Amino acid sequence: GENVxxxxxTLSVQEGDSAVIKCTYSDSxxxxxxxxxxxxxxxxQLIIDIRSNVGEKKDQRIAxxxxxxxxxxxxxxxxxxxxxxxxxxxxxxxxxxxxxxxFGKGTMLLVSP
Amino acid sequence: GAGVSQSxxxxxxxxxxxxxxxxxxxxxxxxxFWYQQALGQGPxxxxxxxxxxxxxxxxxxxxxxFAERPEGSVSTLKxxxxxxxxxxxxxxxxxxxxxxxxxxxxxxxxxxxxx
Numbered sequence: 001g002e003n004v005x006x007x008x009x010t011l012s013v014q015e016g017d018s019a020v021i022k023c024t025y026s027d028s029x030x031x032x033x034x035x036x037x038x039x040x041x042x043x044x045q046l047i048i049d050i051r052s053n054v055g056e057k058k059d060q061r062i063a064x065x066x067x068x069x070x071x072x073x074x075x076x077x078x079x080x081x082x083x084x085x086x087x088x089x090x091x092x093x094x095x096x097x098x099x100x101x102x103f104g105k106g107t108m109l110l111v112s113p
Numbered sequence: 114g115a116g117v118s119q120s121x122x123x124x125x126x127x128x129x130x131x132x133x134x135x136x137x138x139x140x141x142x143x144x145x146f147w148y149q150q151a152l153g154q155g156p157x158x159x160x161x162x163x164x165x166x167x168x169x170x171x172x173x174x175x176x177x178x179f180a181e182r183p184e185g186s187v188s189t190l191k192x193x194x195x196x197x198x199x200x201x202x203x204x205x206x207x208x209x210x211x212x213x214x215x216x217x218x219x220x221x222x223x224x225x226x227x228x
Contacts, residue, residue, distance in 0.1 A: 006155075032215040043117075043221045044156065044204070089155050098169055099144065099208060099215050103155030 002027040002094045006104025021107045023090035024072040032093035080111045117220035134190045134223045138207030148204040195227045
C-alpha cells in the first residue's frame with residue numbers, strides 16, 4: 001500500500017518568515033495530494049490540495065508543489081503569522097481504492113511573534 | 114451548511130466496556146470514512162462506506178471494531194471489550210462522490226480514553 005513520509009516533525013519560524021514542509025510518497029500511481037491543518041483539539045481542515053496533472057497550486061499565502069518523478073510534494077507558507085501555528089498533515093490517495101487517504105505523521109509549525 | 118458532527122466529543126471507558134461513537138456526515142455526502150488518530154500521529158484509515166454499503170474495512174484493527182451506516186447517512190463505530198491500546202481520537206470524514214471528487218471533510222473527532 002501507499003506510504004507517506006513527512007518532514008520535518010517540528011518547524012519553528014519567526015513571524016513573517018516562510019515555512020516549507022515536505023512529503024514523499026511511495027505509490028507512483030497516487031493522484032491526489034491534500035494538506036490539512038489541525039489546531040489543538042480541533043478537526044483537520046483541508047487547506048489546499050493538488051492533483052497529479054498539476055505541478056503547482058497557489059491560494060493566497062499558501063502553495064503546494066508536486067514533483068511526480070521524484071514522488072514528493074511540498075507545502076509552502078509565506079509571510080507566516082502566529083495563527084498559522086498548528087499541526088500540518090500531508091496525505092496521498094492511491095487510485096485503486098475508494099479515495100482512502102494515507103497521511104504523513106504531521107509537522108508541528110510554531111510561528112513566534 | 115453544517116459540517117460533519119461527531120458525538121460524544123469525549124468518552125472515558127473502563128477496559129472491557131463497549132463503546133459506540135456516532136458520526137453525522139454533511140448532508141448529501143455519499144462517502145463516509147472512519148479514521149483513528151493516535152497521539153502525535155496522522156489519521157489512519159479504518160473503514161469506508163458508500164451510502165449504506167461498507168466497501169472497505171481493511172483498516173479495522175481487530176474483530177472488536179464494527180461499523181455500520183444502515184440508512185446511508187449517520188454512521189456508528191462500535192468497539193467491543195475496549196483495550197487500553199484503543200485510546201485515540203476517532204475521526205469521521207465525508208465526501209461527495211462525484212466524478213473526480215476526492216475532498217474529504219472531517220468531523221471534530223471523539224477522544225476515547227480507556228482506563
